[in-house]
Amino acid sequence: MKTWYHSWRAAIRIARRDAWRFKGRSFLVLAMLALPILGVSAADLTLRSAELSPAQALERDLGGADARVNDPRLGGAALLQDPKADSYAPEGDYDDKPWPDGETDVKAAIPANAKSIVDAEGRAKLRTTHGLLNTQIRELKATDPTAEGIMRLDRGHFPRKADEVAATNAFLESSGLRVGSELTAHGLDATYRIVGAYELPNSLGDAQVNALPGALLAPLDKALAAAELPGTQTSTTYLVSVPGDAGFTWNMVKESNKKGVTVVSRAVTLNPPADSDVPYYKENPPYSGGGSDNTTELAILSTVVGLAMLEICLLAGPAFAVGARRSRRQLGLVGANGGDRHHIRAIVLSGGLVIGAVAAVVGTALGIALTFALQPVLEDWMGKRFGDFDLRPLELIGIALIAVVTGLLAAIVPAVTASRQSVVASLTGRRGVRRSSRVLPILGLSAVVLGAGIALYGSTVSDQVALVGGGSALAELGVVALTPALVGLFGRIGRWLPLSPRLALRDAVRNRGRTAPAVAAVLAAVAGTVAVATYASSSEAQERAEYTASLPHGAVAILSPESAADVPSIRDDVQKLLPTEVRADVDRVVVGKRNCSGYGGGDECGRYEIVLPEAHECPLWSYDNTGEDPASKFSKAERRKLATDWRCSNQRGGVGNGAGDILIGDAKLLKVLKIDDPAAEKALANGQAVSFLNRNINPAGAHDKDAGDAAKGGARGGAVLTQGGPKAGSEGTIDIRMISAADMDAADAASMAGKEPPGTVTSIPARQISAGQNAYGVTMIVPPDAARKAGFTTVPLGAFFSTERLPSDAQEQKLNSELAKTGGDVWLTVEKGFTPENSTTLLALAVFAGLITIGAAGIATGLAQADAEADLKTLAAVGAPPRVRKALSGFQCGVVAAMGVLLGSASGILPAIGLRFTERRAQDQVYARMLDEGWAGGSESTAPFVPVVIPWETLGVLLIAVPLGAAVLAALVTRSRGALARRAAI
Template identity: 60%
Template sequence: MTNWFHSWRAAVRIARRDAWRFKGRSFLVLAMIALPILGVSALDVTLRSAELSTTEKLSRSLGAADARLSDPEYGGVAIEQKPDGEDYRPVGDYDNKPYPDGPGDVSKGFPAGATVLTDSLGTAKLRTTHGLLQGEIRELKATDPLAAGLLTPVEGRLPQKADEVAATTHFLEASGLEVGSALAARGLDREYRIVGSYELPGDLKANQVNALPGALLKPLGEALDKAGMTGVDTDTTYLVGLKDGGAAGFTWNMVKETNAKGVRVESRAVILDPPADADVPLYQRPDYQRWESDGPLGKEMLAILATIVGLAMLEICLLAGPAFAVGARRSRRQLGLVGANGGDRRHIRAIVLAGGLVIGTAAAVTGTVLGIGLTRALQPVLEETMGKRFGAFEIRPLELLGIALLAVVTGLLAAIVPAVTASRQTVLASLTGRRGVRAASRVLPAIGLVVVAAGAAIALAGSLYTTQPTIVAAGSALAELGVVALTPALVGLFGRTGRWLPLSPRLALRDSVRNRGRTAPAVAAVLAAVAGSVAVATYAASDEAGQRAGYEAKLPYGVGSVMVREGGGRDVSAVRDAVQRDLSVAVRADVDRILVGRESCALWDSKEGCGRHEIVIPKANECPLYVDTPDGSDPAEKFTVAERRKLGQDWRCKTNDTERVFTSESGLVIGDAKLLTVLGIKDPGAARALADGKVVSFEKPQRDKDGTIAIRLITDQEAADNAQAAGKEVPGEIKKLAAYQVPDGVQGWGLAGIISPATARTAGLATAPLGSFFTTDKPVDSEQRQRLDGDLDRTAAGADLHIEEGFVGESNIVLLSLTIFAGLITIGAAGIATGLAQADAEADLKTLAAVGAPPRVRRTLSGFQCGVVAAMGVVLGSAAGVLPAIGLRLSEARQATADYEKSLDQGFVPDVPHIPITVPWETLGTLLILVPLGAALLAALVTRSRGALARREAA
C-alpha cells in the first residue's frame, strides 16, 4: 500500500512538472476539458437558482395571505379540488343534464373575522407615446400587508389615490412613458398619473399597470359598454388573512368546507403540508385520472441531456487523447529514464495517467469556479432572459462535485490509450527517440464494421416496422460509434489518394496516415460534430419542406384583409382610409356583415339586445356521422368501419376547414364583384349570380335542393343555446335566398358565401360595415406595415390585419446556426490536430528546411494538414449524419400513415400525409467545401514560415 502511494505521488509530481513545463499544450487540454465543465456548472447553478422552493412560489402567488379564494364559475355548485387547487370538478353526475355554469358567490367562503383583499385582473388597450399597447390592468391595494411579495417596487411609490397608478418597468420601456406621465385607456376619457414603477418577480416582461380596487376596470368597462365596444373581461380573486394569524393556517378541512360552498381555494398551509391521497375526495372519483409529472425536466429531456453529456465527453476524449499522446512522445526520454532506473510498465502508465489526473483536476477546479462566478456576474442578464427573478443564488456542493469529477474522469479517459501506448515502448526506443513501427490493428475496424451493421439494422427496423423515433435514434448513434471505430482504417483509405496530389498536400496526407493515433481521434471528433449537425439540419430541412407542402394560405398570395369586430362598424371607414393611405392599394373590395340586433352590436357580441345569424343546413344535406342523436351518443358508432370510410367520401361530410378569422360568424359577407376580383375567383357564373341577386355559395351542403340558402336570424342567444343543448330546433326568423353553387375546385378562401348589397336590402337583412379585402401594386414592406399598424391602433379597436405572404420557414436560422457550429467544431478540431502535428513533426520540418525547401512549404504544409483533417471528418460526418435523419422521417411517415388510416376508419377525410425527405445541399456544400478550405487558410495564416534550427544534441 505504501509503495503504491509513493509511486503515484511521484507520478503526480512528475506530471505536474511536465504540465508546467509545456504550458501551451497543457493549457490547450485544460481549456478543452474546462469549457464544458464551465458550461454545465453554470447551467446547474442557474437552474437551481431559478427553481423556486414551495415557500418562494407561495410568496409570489399568495403574498403574505393564508389563502386565495376564487370562483370556479360553476354557479355556486359544490366542488372537489386537488390540494393545490390547480384542478377541480363540480360535485354530482351531469351526464344527462346541463353542466353547471355561471358565477357563484365567493363571499360565502370567507372565514369569520378574516381580512380580505380583492385582486382583480383585466386586459385593455392603453394609450402610449407611440399609439396603443395591449396591457393588463391589476386592481390591488399593493400597500396592504397581505400583498407583500406579489410585486416589487422599483421607483417612486405604489398608488394611494383613485387617480394614481403604478406600472411595470417593462410597460414603461415599451410605452415610452415614465414615472410622472399621464396614462389613459382607450375608450375612457379620464387620465391617471403614474406615481411609481414595479416588477413582477415571476414575470419581468409583463405589461401591467396597478390601480386601487374599483379605480380603473369598472369605469373603463362602463365607458366601453356605453360606446358599444367590447368590454373588459375581469378575473377577480380574494386574498384571505385569517384572524390573529391563524395558528394552523387555512387547513384542509377548511378547504373542503369552502369547496362545499362552490369556492376554490389555494391554501398556503395545505400546499406546504398536503393531505394524504385517501383524504382527497377528488382522487376517489372513478372518472378522475391523475397525471403525475416526470419532474421539472421529464424522462425524455433527461435522456437527451445524458446523451449530450456522453457525446461531449467523447468529443473531449477524442481531442484531448492525441494531446496526451504527443506529450508522452515529447517526454519519451524522461519516461525512458524512469524505465532505466528500475521503473516498470506500471510506473510509465501511472506517469501518463497522472498527467490526465493533474490536468483534469485543474480543469475541474477552473471550470467550476468560473461557472459559479460567471453565473453570479450574469445573474441580471439571465433573469431578464428567462423573464423571472431567481429565488436565491443556490449552490449545491454535491452536484458541483459530481460535475467536477466528470472533468477528472474525462482527463483520465483521454490519457488511457496514450498511457498504454507509452508503457509498451522499450527503454532503448524511448532513450534513442525511435518510435518503432506497429502494424495497424485489424480488430478495431472489424468491431467498428460489426457495430455499424448492427446500428444500421436497428435504425432500419425502427423506421420500417415501428413508430418509435427513439429506436431509430439509438440505432443511428450506435452506427455512428461504429464509424468512429472505423476511422483509423478510413484514414488509411484516404491516404491512397496522395499519389495524385502535389508535394505539400501529399506530405500532409501521408503524415496524417502515418500518425493515425493523432489524426484518427481528430477526424472522429469532427465526424461526430458534423454528423450531429447534418442530421439535425437534414431533419429540419425535411420538416420545413413538409410544412411548406402542408401550408394552407388564408388568402391568395399578396392579398390582404382588414376586419373590425367592435363598435358596430363605427371605425371601419377610418380603417379603410388608413389602408388606402398607407399602402399602394390596387383594388379594394369593401365588405359588410349581417347585423342582428342594435346598430352598436359588435361581431360575436353577447350583450343583451345583440344576436347572431347562422346558415341552416337542410336535413337531407346533414352528414350522418355528425347529426345530433336524441340520447347524445356518438352517431358514428352505429356505422361499421367500411361504412364510415364510405361516408367520409360523401360530399355531405366534406367540410370547409379553412379558418374564418376575417369574416362573420357564419362565413357570409356582403360584397360586390370587386371581391371576386380580389380573391382571384374567375368563375363567370359567380359574377352573373351576384348581378342576378343570388348568393354565391362556396359550400355544397348549405344549398337546398330548391336552389336556396336559409339564414336563421337569432335574436335571443341564450334561448338558442338552451334549445341546441336540449336537441330542439333553434328559434329565430329564417330568410331564404336564391343561391348559385360554385363548381368543385373553386377556392372560397374561408368564405361560406357572398351576398350582394342589393340582395341583402331586398331580403330585409340589416347590415353593418365589417372591413375590406385588397390587393397592392407592390409587396408591402416593413416600414409600410409598421406605419399601417400604428394608424390602425390610433383609429380602431379590434382591427385584424392580415396580408398573405405565403409560407415563411422558421428553420433557416437553425440551419445557419448548425452550419456555424459544425464549422467551428471542425476548424477547432482540425486546428488542434494541426498544432499537435507541428509539435510532433518539428524534426521533419527542420529537415525540410535543411535540404533547401522554401519557407512557404512550412506554411502550406500546416494549412494542408489542417485541411486534410477537416475534409476527412466532414466527408465522413456528412455521410453518417444524413442516414439517421432519413430514418426518423420514415418513422414519422409510418406514424402519420397510421393516424390517417385511423381517421378514415372514423369517417374523417384528412389530407393525405406528406412526409418529404429533403437534403440541405447548401448546408452540406458549406461544410464540404468552405469549412475545410477555411480551416486550411486559417492554419496557413497563423503558422510561421520560418522555424528555428535546432542545435545538435549532445552524444
Template identity: 60%
Template structure:
C-alpha cells in the same frame, strides 16, 4: 516502506511539473475540458436558482396572506379541487346535465375575525404616446402588508388616491410614458396619473398597471362595462389572513360552498392523494409525467453527456499522446532507474488527472462568478427573478468529477502506449515500427452493419424512435472505430497530389494516433449536424407542402368585429395609402340586434345569424339527435368511410381554411372575387342579378335558394340547444348561384351584394376589406401603417399573405456554423499537435533547402486534410439517422391517416406527404467551405520560417 500512495504522489508531482512546463499544450486541453464544465455548471446554477420554493411561490402569488379565495363561476354549487387549486370541478357531475354556471360570493365564506383584501384583474386598451396598448389592469392595495411580495416597487410610491396608478417598467417602456404621465382607457374619460413603477417578480415582461380597489375595475366587470372602459372578463380573488391558516379540511369545507382556495398551509404540507376527493373520481386523469417519460429524459441526458465526453476525449487524447512523446526521454529515465510500466502509466494518467482537476476547479469557479455577474441578464432573459442563489454542492461536485473522469479517459490510451515502449527506444527518441490494430476496424465494421440493421428495423418494422436513434448511434461508433483504417485508405489519394498536400496526407496516415481521433471528433460533430439538418429540411419541405394560405399570395385583408366596424373606412384608406394596392374590396357582415353588437351575439339586445343547411343536405353522420348522442355511432366504420368517400354531403371541399369568416357569409361586390382570384363570369353576373354566390353545395336547397336564420332571443336559443332542438328565429330566403369546380375561397362560403342583403331584410355593418397588391409591403410600409392604426385605436385583425416562410433557415445556418467551428477547432488542434510532433521533419525540410512557404502550405494542408476526411465521413454517417427517423414518421402518419379514414371520421383523403430532403446547401458548405477555411486559417497563423537545428546527441 514505499506504497502505492508514494508512487502516485511522485507521479502527480512529475505530471504537474510537466504540465507547467508545457503551458500551451496544457492550456489547450484544460480549456477543452473546462468549457463544457463551465456551461453545465452555469446551467445548473441558473436552473436551480430559478426554481422557486413553495414559500417563494406563495409569496409571489398571494403575498403574506394565508390563503386566496376564488369564485370558479360554477353558481355556488359544491366543488372538488386539487390541493394546488389549479383544477376545480363540480362535486356532482351528472351525465348529460348542463354544466353549472353563475357567480358565487367568496366574502360570505371568509371566516369571522379574518382580515382580507380584494385583488381584481382585468384588461383594457390604454392610451399611450403611440396610440393604444392592450394592458393588464389590476386593483390591489399593493402597499398593504397582506400584499407584501406580490409586487416590487422600483420608483415613486404606491397609489394613495383613486386617480393614481403604478405601472410596470415593461408598460412604461412599451407605452413611452413615465412617472408623472397621465393614462386613461379608451371611451373612459377619467385620467389617471402614474405615481410609481414596479415589477412582478414572476413576470418581468408583463405590461400592467395597478390602481386602488374600486378605482378602475369592479367585480365581474359590471361597473367597468357600464362605463365602457373594459370588455367583460375581469375577475376578483380575496387574499385572506386568518389565525392558524387553512388546513386541507378547511379547504374541503369551503369547497362545499362553491368557492376554491389556494392555501399556504396546504401547499407547504400537501395531503395524500387518497385524501383528495377529486382524485377519487373515475373520470379523473392525472397529467403528471410518467416514470417512462422521466426515464426517457434521463436516458437522453446521459446520451448527451456521454457524447460530450467522447468528443472531449477524442480531441484531448492526442494532446496527451504528444505530451507523452515529448516526455519520452524523461519516461525512459524513469524506466532506466527501476521504474516499472505501471509507474510510467501512472505518470501519464496523472497528467490527465492534474489537468482534469484544474479544469474542474476553473470551470466551477468561473461558472459561479459568471452566473453571479450575469444574474440580472439571466433574470431578464427567463422573465422572472431568481429566488435564493441556490448552490447545490453535490451537483456541482458531480459535474466537476466529470471533468476529472474525462481527463483520465483521455489519457488512458497514451498511458498504455507509453508504457509499452522500451527504455532504449524512449532514451534514443526512436519510435520503432508501429502497426495499426487489425481487430478494431473489423469490430467497427460489424458495429456499423449491426447498427444500420437496427436503424432499418426500427424505421421500417416498428415505430420506435429510440430504436432508430440507438441503431444510428451504434453505426456511428462503428465508423469511429474504423477511422484509422479509413484514414489509411485516404492515403492512397496522395500519389496524384502536389508536394505539400501529399506530405500532409502522408503525415496524417503515418501518425494515425493523432489523426484518427481528430477525424473522429470532426466526424461526430458533422454527423450530428447533417442528421439534424436533413431532418429539419425534410420537415420544412413537408410543412411547405401542407401550408394553407390565408389569402392569395400578396393579398391583404383586415377585420374589425367589434364596435360596429366604425373604424373600417379609416383603416381601409390607411392600407390603400401605405401599400401598393391594385384592387380594394370593402366587405360587411350581417348584424342582428342593436347597433354595435358583435357577431357572436354577446350582451343584451344582441343576436346571431346562421346560414342554414337544408335537412336533406345534412350528412347522415352529422344529423343532430334528440337525446344528444353522437349520430355517427349508429353507422359502422365501413359505412362512415363509404359516406366520406362517395356522399357529397359528407365530403370536405378544398375551399375551406384560410381566414375566419363569421358564418362563412360576407356582403360585398365582384371585386372580392377578383382579389380572391376567382375568375367566374357567371358568379359576377349572379351578384349583379341579386343572387347570393355560394361555394358550398350543401347550403343550397332544392329550389336553388339559401336560408339565413336571424336569432334574436338568445336565451330561447340556449334552451333549445340544451334540449337538442332547432333555435327559434326568422328565416330569409335568398336566390343562390352555386359555383362549381371547388375553387379556393379562403374561408368564404357565401357572398351577396348589399342590395341583396337589404332585400332579404338583413342589416349589415362594415367589417373590413380585402386588397390585392402589386408587391408585398416592406418593413417600412408596415411600420407606417401600424403607427397610424395605433393612432386610430382600432381593434384590427390585419393579415398579409406572404406565403410559407420557413423558420428553419437561421437554425440551419447556426448548425452549419457550429459544425464549422467544431471542425476547424478539431482540425486546428490536430494541426498544432502535428507541428509539435513533426518539428524535426520541418527542420529537416528547411535543412535540405525547401522554400519557407512550404512550412506554411504544409500546415494549411494538414489542417484541411483532417477537416476534409472528417466532413466526408460525417456527412455519410449523418444521413442514416435522419432517413430512419423520417421513415418512422412516415409510417406513423400513414397509419394514423388510414385509421382515420377506416373509422369514418372524415378528413383529407390524400395520403400524407412525408418527403426526405437532403440539405445540399449545408452539405456543400461543410464539404467545401469548412475544409478550405480550416486550411486557410491554419496557413495564415503559421510562421513560414523556422530555425534550423542540429541533430540531437543520443
C-alpha cells in the same frame, strides 16, 4: 519499502513538472476540459437558482397571505378540490342534471375572523404615446402587508390614491411612458398618474398596470357599458390571512369548499394531507406517471454527457499522445533506471489527472463567477427572477469530476502505447513499425450494421424513439471505430494530388493515432449538426406544407365586425398608408338591429344560416332526436369512406372564416383573392352569388323527390350516392334562413331534435366556383344587387386589398396607430407568408459545427507540426521553399477537416431519417384512427405529410467552406520558416 503511493506521488510530480514545462500544450488540453465544465456548472447553477421552492412560489402567488380564495363559478354549489386547487368538481352526481353555474358569494365563504383584500384582474385599452395598447389591469393594494412579495417595487411608490397607478417596466418600455406620465383608458374620461414602476418576479415581460381596488376597472366597465363598447372581463380573488400560526388548514379548506369556493392554502401546499384524507381523490384518484419521463430525461442526459466526454477524449487524446512521444526520452530514462511498464503508464495517466483536476477547479470556479456576474441577463432571458443563488456542492463536485475522469480516459491509450515502447527505442527516438489493428475495423463495421438495424427497427416497427437514438449512437460509434481504416483508404487518392496535399495526406495516414481521433472528433460534431439540421429542415418543410395562408401573399384585410360606423375611415386609412392596388369593399348581413352580427348576439339580434340540401348533408354530422352520435351508426369502413366525402369537407382556413358565411361584394374581391374565373366574374355582374363550397348550392332539378329519397337511403346505409356534388360552373340556388331574435330559442331546440328550425327561407341565384380555387375561408360572395333583391339588411364590414409589394413593418405600425384612434375592435390581417422559425437555428448549427471542425482540425495540425518538426526541417534542408511549410500546414488542417466533415455528414443523416420515419408512422396511425372514428371536414381528413429533406445548403457550407476556411486559416497562422536545428551527435 516502496508502495503504490510513493510511485504515484512521483508520477504526479513528474506530470506536474512536464505540464508546466510545455505550457502551450497543457493550456490547450486544459481549455478543452474546462470549457464543458464551465458550461455545465453554469447551466446547473442557473437552473437550480431559477427553480423555485414551494415556499418561494407561494410567496410570489400569495404574498404574505395564508390563502387565495377563488370563485369557480359553480353558483355556490358545494365542491371538492385537490390540495393544490389545480382540480375540482361539484360534490354529488351531476350526470342526470345540469352542471351548476353562476357566481358565488366569496366573502361569505371566508372565515369570520380572517382578514382579506381584493385581487382583481382585467384588460383594457390604455392610451400610450403610440396609440392604444391592450393591457392587463390589476387592482391590488400592493402596500398592504398581505400582498408583500407579489410585486417588487423598482422606483417610485405604489398607488396611495384612487387617481394613481403603478406600471411594470415592460409596460413603460412598450408604451413609451414613464413614471410621472399621465395615463388614460379608452372610453374613460378619468386621468391617472403613473407614480411607480414595479416588476412581477415570475413574469418580467408582462405589461401590467396596478391600481387600488375599485379605482380603474369598475369605472371603466361602467363607462364602456354606457357607450355600448366591449367592456373588460374581470376576475376577482381574495387574499386571506387568518389569526394564529397554523394558517389556513385543510379542515378550513374543506369548510370553504362547502360554500362553493376553491382555496390555495400555504399551509396545505407545504404540508399536504394524505390522499386518504382528500375526498376529491375518492372519485378522481391522483395520477401516478411511474417515473417514465424521469427515466427518459436521465437517459438523454447520460447520452449527451457521454458523447461530450467522448468528443473531449478524442480531441485531448492526441495531445497526450504527442506529449508522451515528445517525452519519450524521459520515459525511456525511467525504464532504464528500473521503472517498469506500470510506472510509465502512471506517469502518462498522471498528466491527464493533473490537467483534469486543474480544469475541474478552473471550470467550476469560472462557471460560478460567470453565472453570478450574468445573473440579471439570465433572469431577463428567462423572464423571471431567481429564487436564491442556489449552490449545490455535491452536484458541482460531480460535474467537476467529469473533467478528471475525462482527462484520465483521454490519457489511457497514450499511456498504454508509451508503456509498450522499448527502452532502446525511447532513448534513440525510433518509433518502430506499428501495424494497424485488424480487430477494430471489424468491431466498427459490426457496430454500424447493428446500429443501423436497431434504428431502422425503431423507426418502422417499434414505437420506441429511444431505439432510434440508441441505434444511431451505436452506428456513429462504429464509424468512429472505423475511422483509422477509413483514413487509410483516403490515403489512396494521394497519388493524384500535387506535392503539398500529397505530403499532408500521407502524413495523416502515416500518423493515424494522431489523425483518427481528430477526424473522429470532427465527425462527432458534424454528425450531430447534420442530424439536427436534417430534422429541422424536414420539420420546416412539413410546417410549410401545413401552413394555411389567410390571404394571397401581400394581401391585406381590414374588418370591423363591431362598429360599422368606423369602416369608411379605416378603409381610407389602409389605402392611404399601405402600397395598395385593388380595393374590394365588403359588407355583412345582419338580422335585427343594424349593430347585430350575422350570428346573433344580444336580446334583439337574430342570425342567419345556409340551408343545406338534404342530399348534401354530411351523414356524420346529421343528429336526430335520439342524441346518438351519428358516426356510431356506420361501420368502420363506411366511416372511412364518409370521412373523405365531399359532403363532409370544410373550407380551408383564412380571413374568410371570421368574416361570416356571406360576404357582400363584387368581382374586385375575386381579384384580391387571386381567383381567375371569368365565369364567376360574369355571374357576379349578372346578380348571381358565387359559392366556394359545392354542398351549399342546389343545382337545377336537385329538389325532386327521387334525389331526396336517395340521399336519405344513402345517409342511413352509409353509401355515398351523390359523387362529387355539383360540378364546377353549375348554376342553381342557395337557400338562406333568417331567424329572428324571438325564434332563436326555438331554432336551437329544433336543431338539437333534428327538426327543421323556424325562420324565413330566401333563395338566391348562385354559381359554383371552379374546382381547386383557394378562397381563403370565404364561403360565398353575394353581389349588392342580389342582396337587396333578397331583402337582406347589410352594413359595412371592411375591405380586402391587393398590394404592390409587401407592406413594411414601419407602414404597418403607422397604420395600427391610426386604427387605434377609432377605439373600435378592428381586425387587421397582412399576409406575409410562411416564416420559418428554424433558419436562425440552422445557421447557428452550421457556425457551431464549423468552429468545432476548425478547432479540431487546428488542434490536429498543431500536433502534427509539433510531431513532425524533424520532417519540416528535412524539407527545408533539401531546398523546399518557405511557402511549402505554409502550404503543408494548410493542407494538413484541410485534410483532417474534409475527412471529418465527409464522414460526419454521412453519419448524421441516419438518426434524422429514423426520427422522421418514426413521426410519419405515428401520424399515419393517428390519421387512420381519425378515419375509423369518422372525423372529417378538416386537416384530419388529409393524409399527413412527413417529408425527409436534406439541408443541402448546410451540407455545402460544411463540405466546402469549412475545410477550405480551416486550410486557409492554418496556412495564415503558420510561420514560413522554422527554427534551425543542431546537428545530432553521431
